[in-house]
Amino acid sequence: GQQVMQIPQYQHVQEGEDFTTYCNSSTTLSNIQWYKQRPGGHPVFLIQLVKSGEVKKQKRLTFQFGEAKKNSSLHITATQTTDVGTYFCAGPGVGTNAGKSTFGDGTTLTVKP
Amino acid sequence: EAGVVQSPRYKIIEKKQPVAFWCNPISGHNTLYWYRQNLGQGPELLIRYENEEAVDDSQLPKDRFSAERLKGVDSTLKIQPAELGDSAVYLCASRLTALVEQFFGPGTRLTVL
Secondary structure: OOOOOEEEOOOEEOOOOOOOEEEEEEOOOOEEEEEEEOOOOOOOEEEEEEEOEEEEEEEEEEEEEEEOOOOOEEOOHHHHHHHEEEEEOOOOOHHHHOOOOEEOOEEEEEEEE | OOOOEEEOOEEEOOOOEEEEEEEEEEOOOEEEEEEEEEOOOOEEEEEEEOOEEEEEEOOOOOOOEEOOOOOHEEEEEEEOOOOHHEEEEEEEEEOOOOOOOEEEEEEEEEEOO
16 A cells, blocks of 8 residues: 655754755655644644645745655654654545544654753 | 544553544534544544545544544544554644645644553
């Protein structure tokens, strides 16, 4: 079945530094979603990307979907302590399982003030 | 608007005991998910409902896990008997079928001793 792989597993940065996490799939994705989970919290939806080469921004967060729709990235500019958490990408299922989301194992970001 | 409600928040049981989790989705959300999240991993889908119908339960260990969503609103997930490896956070999520965003509940942290 479809899997999405995320790298790196952990990232520790100094406040103000940039951060990027990557998500890769072995198959072409119709869309990809990104979620953030704060320590001790639950996943919260950030965004969905659908189009090949799509780029979307949310304040300091930039999301990209690869041209081949097999990879995606999340970039945070000038990290803040509020950015701490685990960032997950999730790909959809196929066919009758299109409503299913397959999550990666996430990238855990820690920010040193 | 109330979010997804789950109870209990924490549960500690001995192995071989039964346990049940309850989820009340956001009002009007037809699609409901149960996920299991192990430490350091992304959520893993156990079962997905469209209204009262289970449309994807391929990942549900049916020998010990069961779920129901009577009347297409609240849902319960049961484990009987629990095993040590079932210790995890059990997350419920819901969404409007026509939209992408999943809303997660706070989860139930299960510890099996």
